[in-house]
Ligand code: SF4
């Protein structure tokens with residue numbers, strides 16, 4: 276696509292990056308076929324090609340409107356369009372740039388500003404944990420809309436105490452330790468069973484929440500803080516930085532790109548990305564050991580929902596399903612597995628109607644073969660699906676840990 280960037284952006288790093296991305300788009304429209312919001316709304320401007328066109332106009336100096344902002348807001352950032360695109364258009368990065376410009380030019384109504392600010396500061400605040408525990412204690416009394424965001428409290432079990440020569444860093448995110456502490460404990464136990472010790476730095480947000488709410492500067496503060504907190508462990512020789520929430524993993528893998536112009540952090544961020552591994556990248560190497568430990572205990576009918584941040588963001592596809600099969604589970608087929616479940620970070624709060632439609636469509640597909648359990652790999656998807664599922668929804672590492680114990 277030909278572009279003529281406006282003076283305000285053309286000589287900036289964002290302008291140059293955006294121009295390169297837009298030029299790659301050949302306007303073929305293949306991506307619209309796999310876009311969840313286009314499928315629901317049937318409007319070209321609610322599909323990737325239309326959104327690219329809107330961003331291109333803004334980059335060329337056309338003043339955005341509230342309608343431009345709405346079409347960009349409705350995007351889930353699922354990046355299914357990137358997986359489909361034959362030209363390698365990095366839509367997610369273009370959207371970040373486009374949304375950032377529109378955010379500066381269009382003032383949101385007061386209600387939206389309050390909600391977005393509450394999400395940005397509330398989810399990443401130290402008070403989130405106590406608030407979640409209070410919510411869990413009175414969960415049955417909460418209105419349905421709030422109860423859906425508060426998972427039932429489950430015992431996390433005991434954290435392993437053994438020391439091993441092999442060490443990996445397990446960063447604890449902002450919401451997962453209080454919403455579902457069993458995921459981190461299960462990760463530590465599974466790695467302990469493989470004679471790997473996990474080291475946990477103080478819990479902090481990976482930066483994704485603020486980044487996706489268009490507060491890029493505040494997100495970078497969190498990104499740099501994490502690099503500072505993790506770097507001594509990198510220098511001490513940890514083998515890997517383990518990610519058990521694919522949304523956080525996708526964000527951390529962007530650190531090198533986000534800090535590429537910062538001489539104090541660029542090299543450290545590059546090294547951190549090099550070490551970052553989702554569980555799906557770590558555990559297949561131990562499949563034989565795990566299978567021997569499991570015996571026939573894993574013979575269960577499971578279905579796996581691959582989060583967008585795993586399959587489209589990190590391009591890790593079919594790996595968990597294959598590992599589960601190797602471990603003895605019957606992995607049931609899933610229709611429309613490329614489609615987002617509607618969780619998408621804070622999307623379920625900001626776009627509740629679209630989010631609910633996608634959740635219900637996803638649950639219908641997940642329940643089709645009557646699995647014993649629904650497995651996934653991201654706290655957001657797990658909580659969102661569990662809010663209306665008739666079948667238990669778990670992180671796949673929790674399932675594996677339960678079978679090992
Ligand atoms: S990121 Fe997802 S919702 Fe957004 S345009 Fe691409 S496919 Fe559609």
Ligand code: SF4
Nearest residue numbers: 300301303304306360
């Ligand atoms: S599939 Fe790729 S090249 Fe084709 S319209 Fe979509 S983004 Fe552009």
